[in-house]
Amino acid sequence: MVDPGGIPEAEGAVSPDGYQGDVPPEAAGRLSSPAWSSGLSVNDFAACAQMGIRPVALVQGFCVMGWSWYGMGSPYLYRPAYGGAMGGMGGFRGGIPGTVGGGFGAPFSGGYQAGSYGGQAAGGSYGRSRWGSTITSYSCPHYYTGMDHRNFGENFEQRWVSDAWQHGFSTAFSRMMEEAAAAGAHGVIAVVDTVSHLIDASIREFHVYGTAVVVEGAPRPPAIWSTYLAGQRLAKLIEAGFMPASVVASMASVRVWAVCVTQALMAGGYQTGGFSALSGEITQVSDAQMQARRLVRDHVKSSLGGDTLHGAALGVSWSDVGEGDYQVDAVLRGTRVRRVREADPLPAPTLTLRLS
Amino acid sequence: MTSARDGDATAGNLRDTLLSLAASGYAGRSVARKGSTSDLSIDEALVLHSVGWEPVELVCGAAAFSIPAGIWTWSQGEVVAASAAYAGAMARAAAAIQAECRAAGGHGVVGVRVDVAVERHLVNAVLVGSAVAPGSGARPPAMPFLSDLSGRDFTLLRLGGWDPVGLAFGASFVNAPRRSASAALRQSSQNVELTNYTEALYAARESAMERMQAMASQLTGQGVVGVQVSEGAVPFARHALRFAAWGTVVKSSERPDELGPVSVVVPLDDAKLAFDAASLRGG
Numbered sequence: 001m002v003d004p005g006g007i008p009e010a011e012g013a014v015s016p017d018g019y020q021g022d023v024p025p026e027a028a029g030r031l032s033s034p035a036w037s038s039g040l041s042v043n044d045f046a047a048c049a050q051m052g053i054r055p056v057a058l059v060q061g062f063c064v065m066g067w068s069w070y071g072m073g074s075p076y077l078y079r080p081a082y083g084g085a086m087g088g089m090g091g092f093r094g095g096i097p098g099t100v101g102g103g104f105g106a107p108f109s110g111g112y113q114a115g116s117y118g119g120q121a122a123g124g125s126y127g128r129s130r131w132g133s134t135i136t137s138y139s140c141p142h143y144y145t146g147m148d149h150r151n152f153g154e155n156f157e158q159r160w161v162s163d164a165w166q167h168g169f170s171t172a173f174s175r176m177m178e179e180a181a182a183a184g185a186h187g188v189i190a191v192v193d194t195v196s197h198l199i200d201a202s203i204r205e206f207h208v209y210g211t212a213v214v215v216e217g218a219p220r221p222p223a224i225w226s227t228y229l230a231g232q233r234l235a236k237l238i239e240a241g242f243m244p245a246s247v248v249a250s251m252a253s254v255r256v257w258a259v260c261v262t263q264a265l266m267a268g269g270y271q272t273g274g275f276s277a278l279s280g281e282i283t284q285v286s287d288a289q290m291q292a293r294r295l296v297r298d299h300v301k302s303s304l305g306g307d308t309l310h311g312a313a314l315g316v317s318w319s320d321v322g323e324g325d326y327q328v329d330a331v332l333r334g335t336r337v338r339r340v341r342e343a344d345p346l347p348a349p350t351l352t353l354r355l356s
Numbered sequence: 357m358t359s360a361r362d363g364d365a366t367a368g369n370l371r372d373t374l375l376s377l378a379a380s381g382y383a384g385r386s387v388a389r390k391g392s393t394s395d396l397s398i399d400e401a402l403v404l405h406s407v408g409w410e411p412v413e414l415v416c417g418a419a420a421f422s423i424p425a426g427i428w429t430w431s432q433g434e435v436v437a438a439s440a441a442y443a444g445a446m447a448r449a450a451a452a453i454q455a456e457c458r459a460a461g462g463h464g465v466v467g468v469r470v471d472v473a474v475e476r477h478l479v480n481a482v483l484v485g486s487a488v489a490p491g492s493g494a495r496p497p498a499m500p501f502l503s504d505l506s507g508r509d510f511t512l513l514r515l516g517g518w519d520p521v522g523l524a525f526g527a528s529f530v531n532a533p534r535r536s537a538s539a540a541l542r543q544s545s546q547n548v549e550l551t552n553y554t555e556a557l558y559a560a561r562e563s564a565m566e567r568m569q570a571m572a573s574q575l576t577g578q579g580v581v582g583v584q585v586s587e588g589a590v591p592f593a594r595h596a597l598r599f600a601a602w603g604t605v606v607k608s609s610e611r612p613d614e615l616g617p618v619s620v621v622v623p624l625d626d627a628k629l630a631f632d633a634a635s636l637r638g639g
Contacts, residue, residue, distance in 0.1 A: 268422065279437065304385075
């Protein structure tokens with residue numbers, strides 16, 4: 001979570017000439033030079049100038065992360081339950097958590113119990129907090145259970161994935177904010193962030209940039225504020241009685257380990273083992289789609305501290321990983337804004353006919 | 357529709373406003389609804405505020421339905437199971453987003469984005485929008501409305517004396533009729549109308565529109581505004597065509613039309629929006 005608490009305090013931020021942080025020396029030199037750069041369009045630049053907001057520097061932060069679903073402390077590496085899952089997705093079949101060392105009879109109620117693995121844990125304890133936790137679990141409605149029949153399924157919050165995303169984003173973001181502090185900024189506007197694969201899929205680049213600005217004639221604020229907005233939209237936000245506090249962004253990743261019914265439905269209802277054809281809702285996938293979005297919203301909400309999230313942008317991707325298994329990733333971005341004054345509502349709108 | 361405040365009251369003073377806010381360290385005020393979230397633009401939030409409505413929560417509804425195996429083989433008429441899966445997924449997603457809206461204390465959802473992915477064995481329907489409520493704190497209705505209209509359109513509708521009541525949708529997947537061998541041979545080397553595909557499109561269109569309008573009546577609405585249609589080929593079945601339509605169901609309220617006379621303006625600025633945050637974000 002990008003927490004405005006992590007933004008360098010203005011008191012703590014050193015003046016550009018005395019800056020001792022880890023902003024590269026070349027960058028510190030550039031930031032302290034009298035010439036400035038800005039990522040603002042001319043329109044936004046003009047609107048900001050009108051408000052007394054002056055750009056001081058185009059500030060940026062980067063963080064390049066190694067990116068692997070099966071690395072980074074993921075449970076796949078350690079759990080014998082996944083068939084030593086380095087063998088790929090095939091390793092999951094018949095290896096749903098709970099089928100190893102635990103009986104088939106006990107449905108999950110509160111997620112993993114470390115003891116239910118019968119001491120077969122190779123990687124130490126299966127702590128819920130370390131990698132993630134079970135959100136919902138599903139059991140097989142059939143009486144017959146063969147060796148390759150998926151008796152249990154679950155939707156699992158892959159927290160090691162969202163933690164890595166958060167680490168990459170927050171690091172890039174705070175590096176940008178350090179540069180802003182070095183440039184003596186009051187705020188950073190027109191923030192743009194990109195998360196993309198660099199070179200290949202195993203490397204992910206987090207890039208955050210924006211225009212550091214000062215409010216002319218104003219004292220430095222207690223904390224540097226930041227926003228995705230700029231120009232006229234920023235003006236309207238302030239006019240509406242809000243002040244941006246910080247850019248916020250978070251990610252959630254939900255993995256579907258399909259139970260037999262989900263697996264069958266995802267393949268069009270064809271079911272081996274003599275069961276009749278199925279159709280209708282794939283509850284486990286519907287749930288995962290909802291859960292990823294709710295989780296990411298809850299992540300962001302937990303960082304708002306009573307403020308409002310403005311201009312939320314929710315991006316979701318999902319992929320079918322075979323055998324009915326499924327993954328949903330959600331990213332939510334927006335600007336945390338705070339009501340700083342009561343603003344009169346605009347006059348009620350009137351109809352106009354534009355001759356443009 | 358415009359809602360304007362003249363320059364003296366805004367831009368000229370914004371500099372002073374900002375300075376006085378900075379002097380107080382941007383100290384926050386208490387707000388009635390803490391931690392609200394919305395994906396409305398600032399323009400939409402302002403125009404909603406001007407008629408006394410506020411965003412409450414970013415809400416979503418999603419549902420996945422299975423399309424049975426074997427139904428994409430070329431047969432005649434409608435691909436009934438695919439149409440049913442589509443209808444089921446949309447209905448479940450709508451129910452889910454309404455439940456989220458109710459839980460957040462919203463009166464309805466505006467700006468709902470409809471995103472339906474159809475795969476060979478799966479229909480995935482996702483609805484995302486901002487739950488809104490009047491600032492008066494009135495009790496939310498048992499059945500919140502859904503609307504894919506923007507905050508601006510919602511405001512205009514209400515001022516015009518109409519209320520959105522829900523989202524109506526209809527979809528149909530249809531097999532193109534087989535051509536006779538002689539027709540296929542004749543058409544293979546000519547640029548002529550492939551009447552079987554035209555017919556299939558018409559058939560799909562009629563069922564889908566009929567379903568959408570039936571749903572509008574069911575929702576006790578008078579009509580559907582802002583109907584969007586999506587039609588075309590089904591990538592994994594060369595002989596099947598699809599048609600889907602959705603829109604916001606409206607009905608007239610007891611409130612009088614508050615729009616008043618129309619004034620004519622000739623704008624001298626760019627018709628295009630000068631700044632779009634999303635466009636800056638890049639890939």
